[in-house]
Amino acid sequence: MAETCFYLRKGSKESYKDITTRQPIYASCRLAVGQMVYPTGFKVLPKYWDFDKTKIKNVAAVSNKDEINFYLSDLKEFIDR
Numbered sequence: 001m002a003e004t005c006f007y008l009r010k011g012s013k014e015s016y017k018d019i020t021t022r023q024p025i026y027a028s029c030r031l032a033v034g035q036m037v038y039p040t041g042f043k044v045l046p047k048y049w050d051f052d053k054t055k056i057k058n059v060a061a062v063s064n065k066d067e068i069n070f071y072l073s074d075l076k077e078f079i080d081r
Contacts, residue, residue, distance in 0.1 A: 003030045004079045006054040006072055008046060019046050025072070029079050040075070042068050 008023040022043035029036045048065075050057045055072055056065040 002080055004028070004076045006040070008044070008049055027075055027079070040072065042071070044068070
């Protein structure tokens with residue numbers, strides 16, 4: 001069974017304390033035989049990324065957050081199937 005998660009390019013919360021540029025969002029899928037990394041094509045400022053829930057926070061500053069979170073949710077469901 002696949003395990004899918006989303007992350008920003010550098011990965012950890014601590015590495016983003018001073019970054020003020022939008023970072024690409026990647027999908028990572030771990031399988032029994034290895035790992036696949038897929039660029040989603042979306043970018044977000046690290047301060048608006050929820051590292052625990054691996055999605056964009058519910059903030060007004062990101063106007064397309066619902067579109068991106070819906071895409072990430074659909075992508076996860078597709079990969080997990």
